[in-house]
Amino acid sequence: MKLGFTSTDEAFRDEIAGWLAEHLLGEFEHIRYRGGPGDEHAYFRERRAWEQAMAAGGWIGVGWPEDMGGRGYSLEQQVIFHEEYARAGGPGRVGHIGEGLVGPILITHGSRWQQQRFLPGILSGEELWCQGYSEPGAGSDLSNISTRAVYDAGKDNWSITGHKTWTSLAHEAEWCFVLARTDPASRGRHGLGFFLVEMQQRAITVRPIMQLTGTSEFNEVFLDQAICASEQLVGEPGQGWEIAMALLGFERGVSTLGQQMMFQNQLNQIITVARRNGATADSQIRQRLAQAHIGLKIMRYNAMRTLSGNMVDGSLNRAAMISKLYWSIWHRELGNLAMDVLGPEAEVAAAQPYELTPLQSLFLFTRADTIYGGTNQIQRNIIAERSLGLPREPRMTG
Amino acid sequence: MDFSFSENQQIIAESAADYLAKVSGTAAVRAAMETPGGFDVATWQDISSEMCWQLTHIPEAHDGLGLGYVELCILLEQMGRNLLCAPFFSTVCLGVNALLLAGTDEQKHHLLKAVAQDGTRLAMACAGPGRHWGNEAVTVEYETTSSGVLLNGVYAHVIDGQTADYIVLAARRAGTRGNQGIGLFVVAADHAGIQREALPCMDQTRRQARISCTNLELDAEATMRNVGHAGPLLEQVLSLASIGMAAEQLGVAEKVLELTVDYIKERKQFGRPVGSFQALKHKAADMLLQAESARSAVYYAACIADEALRSGPLASELHESASIARAYCSDAAFVNAAEALQMHGGAGFTWDFDVHLYLKRAKASQHYFGDGAWHRERIARILLGETA
Ligand SMILES: Cc1cc2nc3c(=O)[nH]c(=O)nc-3n(C[C@H](O)[C@H](O)[C@H](O)COP(=O)(O)OP(=O)(O)OC[C@H]3O[C@@H](n4cnc5c(N)ncnc54)[C@H](O)[C@@H]3O)c2cc1C
Numbered sequence: 001m002k003l004g005f006t007s008t009d010e011a012f013r014d015e016i017a018g019w020l021a022e023h024l025l026g027e028f029e030h031i032r033y034r035g036g037p038g039d040e041h042a043y044f045r046e047r048r049a050w051e052q053a054m055a056a057g058g059w060i061g062v063g064w065p066e067d068m069g070g071r072g073y074s075l076e077q078q079v080i081f082h083e084e085y086a087r088a089g090g091p092g093r094v095g096h097i098g099e100g101l102v103g104p105i106l107i108t109h110g111s112r113w114q115q116q117r118f119l120p121g122i123l124s125g126e127e128l129w130c131q132g133y134s135e136p137g138a139g140s141d142l143s144n145i146s147t148r149a150v151y152d153a154g155k156d157n158w159s160i161t162g163h164k165t166w167t168s169l170a171h172e173a174e175w176c177f178v179l180a181r182t183d184p185a186s187r188g189r190h191g192l193g194f195f196l197v198e199m200q201q202r203a204i205t206v207r208p209i210m211q212l213t214g215t216s217e218f219n220e221v222f223l224d225q226a227i228c229a230s231e232q233l234v235g236e237p238g239q240g241w242e243i244a245m246a247l248l249g250f251e252r253g254v255s256t257l258g259q260q261m262m263f264q265n266q267l268n269q270i271i272t273v274a275r276r277n278g279a280t281a282d283s284q285i286r287q288r289l290a291q292a293h294i295g296l297k298i299m300r301y302n303a304m305r306t307l308s309g310n311m312v313d314g315s316l317n318r319a320a321m322i323s324k325l326y327w328s329i330w331h332r333e334l335g336n337l338a339m340d341v342l343g344p345e346a347e348v349a350a351a352q353p354y355e356l357t358p359l360q361s362l363f364l365f366t367r368a369d370t371i372y373g374g375t376n377q378i379q380r381n382i383i384a385e386r387s388l389g390l391p392r393e394p395r396m397t398g
Numbered sequence: 399m400d401f402s403f404s405e406n407q408q409i410i411a412e413s414a415a416d417y418l419a420k421v422s423g424t425a426a427v428r429a430a431m432e433t434p435g436g437f438d439v440a441t442w443q444d445i446s447s448e449m450c451w452q453l454t455h456i457p458e459a460h461d462g463l464g465l466g467y468v469e470l471c472i473l474l475e476q477m478g479r480n481l482l483c484a485p486f487f488s489t490v491c492l493g494v495n496a497l498l499l500a501g502t503d504e505q506k507h508h509l510l511k512a513v514a515q516d517g518t519r520l521a522m523a524c525a526g527p528g529r530h531w532g533n534e535a536v537t538v539e540y541e542t543t544s545s546g547v548l549l550n551g552v553y554a555h556v557i558d559g560q561t562a563d564y565i566v567l568a569a570r571r572a573g574t575r576g577n578q579g580i581g582l583f584v585v586a587a588d589h590a591g592i593q594r595e596a597l598p599c600m601d602q603t604r605r606q607a608r609i610s611c612t613n614l615e616l617d618a619e620a621t622m623r624n625v626g627h628a629g630p631l632l633e634q635v636l637s638l639a640s641i642g643m644a645a646e647q648l649g650v651a652e653k654v655l656e657l658t659v660d661y662i663k664e665r666k667q668f669g670r671p672v673g674s675f676q677a678l679k680h681k682a683a684d685m686l687l688q689a690e691s692a693r694s695a696v697y698y699a700a701c702i703a704d705e706a707l708r709s710g711p712l713a714s715e716l717h718e719s720a721s722i723a724r725a726y727c728s729d730a731a732f733v734n735a736a737e738a739l740q741m742h743g744g745a746g747f748t749w750d751f752d753v754h755l756y757l758k759r760a761k762a763s764q765h766y767f768g769d770g771a772w773h774r775e776r777i778a779r780i781l782l783g784e785t786a
Contacts, residue, residue, distance in 0.1 A: 001407075001468055002400045003701050003712065076399055271781065280782055283775075290774035293781050294722045301694035304401040319694065322687040377676075383686055384679035388659050391674035 005076055013080045019057055020088040028053070028091075033265065035092025038365025039358070040217035044094065044172060051095045051125035060099055060123050068107050068115060069123050075307055082258025086265065097169070098122035098129040102177060102196075105234070105247045113231050118175075118196065130173035132164040132197070132221060133244065140378050142179075143188045143241065147223065149180040149195060151230070151237075158182075158228040160195060164221040166372070170206045171219055173199055178223070179244050182237035192240030196232040203227065213364050214354040248373075256303050256323060260296065263331060266362060267292055270338050273359075279341045288337050295330045302326065321387050325379040328369040335359075335366035401697070403472075410469055414476040417449065422480040424752055427603060430483035434596075435561045436605035437483040445484060446517030452490050453514055455707070456498070460506055461514035467638075467703035471645035471696055478649025478731075481603045481755055485519045488558035491642035492635065493520020496566040498707065499638075500582045500622040500631040509564060509584065521562035521587075522639075523553035523609050524632070531768040532636060532776075533577045533629050538611055540569040540581055546617040547583070547625075549591070552610045557766070559607030560596040562587050566622070567611070568632055577629035582622040591615060601762035603755060634706065637720035640767045641699045644723035647731035647763055648696045651689040654738035654756045658682060661742055672741075681737050688730040692723075699723035718780050721773035728770050731760040 005013070024032055028050055034042045054060055063078040064070020073081065093099070103122050106114050121127030138144040147162020160180050170176060176197050183191030199206070203226040208216035235243050271289060279285045305319040338359040339346040350357045356364070370376045384390040403411065421441050430438045446452050454470045456462020470490065477486060494513060497506055497520075512518035526537025538551030549569050559565065565587050571579035587594065591614030597606045624631060659682060662673030672678055699719040706716040735757040739746035746753045764770065779785050 001402065001404070001697065001701050003698070005399055079399075275782070280778075286778040286782075287771060287774050289781060290725070290777035293777055294725055294774070297698075297722050298691045298695050298726060301401070301698040302691060304399060304698075305694055308399065308401040318686065318690050322690050325683070325687055326691065377680070380680040380683035381676070383683035387686055388655075388679075388682055390659065390663065390679050390682060391671050393674065393676060394670075 005080065009074075009076050009080055012077050013084055016059075016081055016084045017088065019059070020084060020090060023053060023057065024088055024090065031091040032089035033091070033358075035094070036262065037092070037368070038213065038361045039092065040169065041215045043091070047091050047094045048125070048128075050091055051093065051128075053125075054093075055123060055125035060095065060125060061103060061119075064103060064107060064119075068103075069119055079257045079307065083261050086258045086261030089265070094128055094169070094172070095122060095125055097131055097173075098127065098175075101131065101247050101250055102129045102175075104250045105177075105243060109235055109243050109246065111231065111234075114196070114234065121174075127175055128169065128173040130167050130170045130176045130199075132167055132170075132176045132178035134166045135163055136165055140375055142244075143192075145179055145181060145192065147178065147180040148184060149182050149193050149228070149237075150184075151182070156230045158193075158195065158230065158233065160197065160223050160226045160228055162223050164223070166209070166218045167206075167221045168218045170199065170221050171208055171216075175199060176221070177234075177247075178228075179240050182240070186238075189241040191238055192244070193237045194234040194240040194243040195228045196234065197223075197226055197228050201226055212367070213356060213361060256327070257300070257307075259327070260300055260303065263296055263299075263327075263334065266334060266338075267296060269359070270334070270341050273338075274341045277341070277343070277345070279343070285341060288340070292330075292334055292337055295333075299327055299330060318387055321383050324373060325376055325383065328376060331369050332366040335363035339363050401694075407469060407472055411472045411476065414451075414473050415479075418476050418480040418482060421445075422477075422482045427481050427483055427755065431602040436558075436602070437485060437561070442484050442486075442519075443517060445486065450514075452486065452494070452517070454490070456494060456510055456514065460510040462510070466700075467641070467707065468697060468700045471642065471700040471703075474642050474645035475649040475652075475696070478646030478759075479653040480649075481752075481759055483603050485521070485558040485561055487604075487639075487642060487646065488522070488562065489513065489518075489520045491639040492522035492557070493562075493564065493566055495638045496520075496522055496582065496622070496635045497584070499634055500624070500628060501584070502621075502623060504619070505584055505622065512563075518563045519558065519561060520564050520566065521556055521559050522566040522568070522635070523556040523559060524568040524636070525554060526552060527554040531772050533580055533632055534575075536568045536570050536580060536632075538567065538569040539572040540583075541572050543615070546615060547581070547621065549583070549611040549614040549616065552608065554608055555597075555606045555766075556609050558605055559587075559609050560594050560605060565592070565609070568628075569611075571626055577633075579626055580629040580632055581625040582628045582632060583616050583620045583625075584622060585614075585616060585620045589614065599762070601758040603759055604762060634716060636767050637716050638703055638706070640720040640724045640773075641696070641703050643763055643766060644692070644699065644720075644727035645696045647727035647760070648689070648692045650731040650756050650760050650763075651685070651692050651727065651734040654734045654753065655682065655685045655689055657753065657756075658685070658738045658741050661745075665743075678741055681741065685734045685737055688734055692727045692730040695723040695726045718777065721768075721776045724768060725770045725773040725777065728764045728773075732757075732764055735760040 031043045031046050035047050061070035062073045062081050066072040149158045149160045151158055176199055178195045178197045181191055182193040203224050205222040207220045209218055210216050274280045302319045385392055451473055453462040454465050455467055458464040497509055525535035540547045540549045567583045569581055591612055593610045595608045599606055662678055663671055665672050702712055702715045702719040705712040739753045739757055742753055745751050
């Protein structure tokens with residue numbers, strides 16, 4: 001066991017910190033700490049420009065292999081990159097779905113053509129992606145998807161029809177990866193395909209859904225015979241589930257340590273409030289602040305274990321299995337603590353008619369952390385069945 | 399950065415698990431619980447002379463093995479899992495640590511050698527009666543006399559105090575409070591002026607004694623370093639002990655999860671294993687989260703303990719990491735044991751099933767060296783920059 005990083009890694013830390021300090025200025029100064037879950041609507045145009053500035057600096061895809069246009073950084077270096085980015089208050093990345101999910105899945109499962117067509121757009125920050133999994137009838141039970149894809153042999157393309165929902169950033173993205181049924185007779189995990197679909201076409205309608213924050217970052221997406229060229233199907237028809245699951249595996253990656261740095265920024269903000277308004281004299285608040293600090297430290301140690309050990313070979317160890325359940329509970333409680341530290345002040349919003357303060361947004365948006373990406377109940381099912389080997393829930397038939 | 403066990407550490411863990419399965423299975427634990435001293439003397443002799451576990455983190459210069467606190471915590475985790483009844487924790491986590499940090503060269507030379515060669519048992523007496531922890535809990539007072547010091551007062555809950563050969567005593571200069579005026583002394587347990595009374599304990603796997611000092615006269619030989627200013631040393635010893643106890647608690651948190659999963663896979667009601675009911679599966683998943691997070695907290699703190707013992711760059715994190723580990727592991731062990739009992743149904747309430755032994759150990763462990771709230775308050779002071 002060895003804590004801390006090598007001197008080469010620390011030199012790299014200085015490099016990225018230096019670059020950020022030089023570039024998060026001027027037109028980008030005011031987007032520091034903005035964006036990200038709950039604040040995704042903020043300064044979207046500026047953050048798109050920032051994504052391209054990052055691309056120009058060569059900071060997108062740092063963990064991708066070099067022959068795919070990435071920089072082939074070690075795990076440690078990727079961790080440092082994400083930590084420094086969050087420490088500097090780097091804005092929520094508008095390209096995170098492309099960089100974190102689509103890129104990795106195309107690198108492992110995509111065709112040569114798909115890699116050449118789609119990776120450059122992600123690396124240049126010019127093409128944004130969204131995730132078209134959930135449907136009105138397929139939430140936790142994702143395999144219950146009913147969106148259909150029909151192959152037209154004459155045109156050699158697919159025609160996709162269905163209704164996706166909760167699609168984050170669909171109103172901004174150029175591309176969407178869509179899980180759809182290629183075999184109309186199939187059910188459940190069989191007969192699905194994984195499609196790369198262009199959003200700019202008449203057959204696709206995006207309707208924003210207003211969230212409890214009064215803002216919209218997710219949408220309903222209606223596909224009415226949307227066209228998808230045959231080379232934009234990843235893998236084979238019927239392989240969709242396998243690919244969709246492989247992609248979800250990337251969600252538990254190195255970026256968690258960067259996410260924790262963002263959490264640290266939020267906790268620091270709450271401590272500042274507590275110092276200012278005297279909440280630090282309240283023994284219950286003191287206990288909860290300490291609890292938050294303890295929880296965040298242990299989240300970091302859990303992530304260090306995940307990254308050091310068995311993750312390297314791709315197998316999910318126990319520390320990785322609990323990661324989503326752990327951080328979502330912690331973060332949701334942080335939002336709650338923020339309100340309780342503020343006390344009566346917590347009520348007052350930033351402006352008319354309904355502009356929320358950052359801590360109010362934190363409180364409200366963290367209610368979603370325990371829902372998206374697999375609800376906490378689903379996480380517990382998975383942990384109980386896969387890590388502990390407890391019997392599966394019987395499925396109703398009919 | 400590498401936060402995983404080395405191959406050697408893996409081997410230590412596996413061989414400790416194998417060994418303890420032999421000497422500290424249920425039957426052995428229950429037999430030891432019935433003995434007057436609370437442990438099997440032959441097993442202790444075997445552990446101290448054959449396995450030499452008490453030497454793990456003692457430097458080679460003092461006849462130790464010169465391994466680290468991580469290795470020690472690996473052993474303690476296994477002892478917690480097996481509820482080992484032995485004066486190991488008191489000897490090593492309290493006594494040896496006190497000698498390493500506060501012992502004079504002579505005391506180290508003499509006593510660490512005795513621990514190494516003869517399996518000499520150590521204990522540490524610190525807190526007086528009442529609901530206090532840390533330095534504030536020290537109530538026994540010392541006065542300086544022409545020939546040394548004179549101690550008077552009572553230690554309420556001395557782990558393995560009844561069976562120890564030597565005892566480290568924490569006392570304060572008469573009239574001081576808090577961190578002020580602390581002195582540490584080490585003395586043979588049968589010294590005149592020391593009276594020991596074994597206490598009947600709810601957790602029968604770990605014994606306590608009440609120790610009274612009545613005009614206990616000690617000379618320079620018994621006096622440890624920085625007398626009158628040993629508050630920081632005592633705090634360090636207690637943090638090291640806390641990390642060791644957190645490792646035991648990790649073992650408890652994991653073991654009760656395993657017992658429970660095995661049980662609910664087998665036990666059938668309503669025509670199906672009760673472990674297929676989501677109400678139980680979700681509790682089991684939460685127990686896994688607690689146990690895995692406890693593991694991360696313990697081994698991070700163990701790395702920091704090594705830094706502290708070797709004055710490494712992260713040494714200043716000792717108290718923080720100890721309190722993080724203890725606040726988390728105290729709860730994790732107790733909550734997991736309590737859920738384990740519930741998930742065993744009526745069987746969990748019986749004497750014959752082992753769950754109650756873990757529940758009792760977990761509850762007792764919450765109240766040594768600071769309960770969860772005490773450790774969280776210590777963290778709050780660090781977090782808010784209120785430490786002196
Ligand atoms: C902010 C946000 C952003 C999102 N972004 C996207 C996106 O970009 N793309 C996308 O495809 N999806 C997205 N989602 C959708 C998200 O993945 C789903 O909301 C989630 O999987 C839950 O599905 P559901 O909403 O249909 O809830 P349901 O599945 O209807 O769940 C309702 C309740 O039942 C419980 N439940 C369901 N099944 C079980 C079970 N087997 N055992 C125990 N309890 C159960 C759930 O835990 C929950 O409490 C987003 C969601 C949110 C909130």
